[in-house]
Amino acid sequence: MTYPTDRKYTKEHEWITADGTIGITNHAQESLGDIVFVDLPKVGAEIVAGKPFGTVESVKAVSDLFAPVSGTLTGVNESLATAPEQVNKDAHASWIVKVKVKDPAELNALLSAADYEKFVSEEAGH
Amino acid sequence: MSVAEAIPVVSKPVRKTALNAVHRQMGAKMVEFNGWDMPVEYPASIGCGIAAEHIAVRTGVGIFDVSHMGDIRLAGREALAAVQHISMNDASRLAIGQAQYSALLYPQGTFVDDVIVHRLGEDEYLLVINAGTREKDFNWVRDNTRQFDCKVEHLSDDFTQIAIQGPKGVDVLQQLTDADLSAVKFYWVTRGTVCGLKDVLIGRTGYTAEDGFEIYIPSDEETSARVWYEILAAGKKFGAVPCGLGARNTLRLEGKLPLYGHEISDTINVWEAGLDRFCKMDKPDFIGRAALETAKAGGLKKTLVGLEMVDRGIARDGYKVLDEGGREIGYVTSGSPAPFLKKNIALAYVPPAQAAVGTTVKVEIRGRGVKAQVVPTPFYKRPKKP
Numbered sequence: 302m303t304y305p306t307d308r309k310y311t312k313e314h315e316w317i318t319a320d321g322t323i324g325i326t327n328h329a330q331e332s333l334g335d336i337v338f339v340d341l342p343k344v345g346a347e348i349v350a351g352k353p354f355g356t357v358e359s360v361k362a363v364s365d366l367f368a369p370v371s372g373t374l375t376g377v378n379e380s381l382a383t384a385p386e387q388v389n390k391d392a393h394a395s396w397i398v399k400v401k402v403k404d405p406a407e408l409n410a411l412l413s414a415a416d417y418e419k420f421v422s423e424e425a426g427h
Numbered sequence: 428m429s430v431a432e433a434i435p436v437v438s439k440p441v442r443k444t445a446l447n448a449v450h451r452q453m454g455a456k457m458v459e460f461n462g463w464d465m466p467v468e469y470p471a472s473i474g475c476g477i478a479a480e481h482i483a484v485r486t487g488v489g490i491f492d493v494s495h496m497g498d499i500r501l502a503g504r505e506a507l508a509a510v511q512h513i514s515m516n517d518a519s520r521l522a523i524g525q526a527q528y529s530a531l532l533y534p535q536g537t538f539v540d541d542v543i544v545h546r547l548g549e550d551e552y553l554l555v556i557n558a559g560t561r562e563k564d565f566n567w568v569r570d571n572t573r574q575f576d577c578k579v580e581h582l583s584d585d586f587t588q589i590a591i592q593g594p595k596g597v598d599v600l601q602q603l604t605d606a607d608l609s610a611v612k613f614y615w616v617t618r619g620t621v622c623g624l625k626d627v628l629i630g631r632t633g634y635t636a637e638d639g640f641e642i643y644i645p646s647d648e649e650t651s652a653r654v655w656y657e658i659l660a661a662g663k664k665f666g667a668v669p670c671g672l673g674a675r676n677t678l679r680l681e682g683k684l685p686l687y688g689h690e691i692s693d694t695i696n697v698w699e700a701g702l703d704r705f706c707k708m709d710k711p712d713f714i715g716r717a718a719l720e721t722a723k724a725g726g727l728k729k730t731l732v733g734l735e736m737v738d739r740g741i742a743r744d745g746y747k748v749l750d751e752g753g754r755e756i757g758y759v760t761s762g763s764p765a766p767f768l769k770k771n772i773a774l775a776y777v778p779p780a781q782a783a784v785g786t787t788v789k790v791e792i793r794g795r796g797v798k799a800q801v802v803p804t805p806f807y808k809r810p811k812k813p
Contacts, residue, residue: 359675
């Protein structure tokens, strides 16, 4: 899998673009399996870097979504309510929320595509 | 659990079935289950995943490695009396070659484990038991049958157990055996040559609420892998897929088949679990009977019901059940999306007053009461053959 270089990544397996669009990585969707439910806050909600802001559920398990950065939600992908499987089909094209980033330095400090790929392969090597 | 935690990391020593390397080779996602390193699902790249595996069993056929299940053999002059003493169903009703669902009970009328009792010969019985309770069960059976002229053997490690489940299971297995499977009724066993192996025990049993078979073959890795791949190859034209524990759980949940540690345990009794029809109070005395008599007279404090989520949300194991006013009244024992029924379902213990079909309750999901309704169970019943 090659990870798009137009965005940053977290060790919690989320991605975020420069304009604050957030999703989960292909590695995360693969690990979760069939995604059947996405539970998200409403537009206007404040999210805090490193803190859970929503959940993704597969048939088997519930997983928290962690905020890659702090900010205010400006968009929530409503289509995931009825078609959460989009995330399985193309995790890097299926955005989950959009956020107005509070501090761009937080975003810049996240992992590059190459670093994330390395992190994933090291994790698999455990 | 975070997304990161969903990614399995197996670090401590766990037990492995003889097919462990095969599962890994096929790219299965592995998880620890009751101390066993088991496949939870096979990869999307070969058309699998919990939902796809589940649907395959409902509509075609799925193949499971269930070698983690344990086996106890009781044989000897007083084998029947021994089985009768330690189990709640009436084993005297079994013909040779017949099997029954039953349970081992504590004197309190609660569960040591649920089991399938197979009568293999005149004075020979095989109990198939759960993976997580193997040692506990064997010790229990051995210690409580000492007074009988009957040999008790723990055969769990002797078998690789493969389940071939689904309406097409019979067609798949028939290609690989000389035994006439059409003559084997549900919950009966036979013996035959399977994949060239002589005298293999074949049971028309399973844990999927579907028709299907379970075979018991020698547990060496080479034989196990050969038979596994031969079954998958024979099943190809029927769309057979390998299935993991994820689908096994959702299949059994749709069929309301209990899982030890969830619907049944050492603190739940037979009446609460609703397993009355497998408990024969009119047979000779058995461990747990007296307590069950008392419990029956005292009335139920909680009872197992089926729930269907009305509002958006998925009930999960351990979540609280609330009444409409938000007061805690019970808990979810198993909850999941049901891939075939396409509903979010759960089994839960609630007081009898709130157990009537149609009762509205709430399930507490991340601090929020989400509406659910008591529905008839089993959620899924397989269609009768035409």
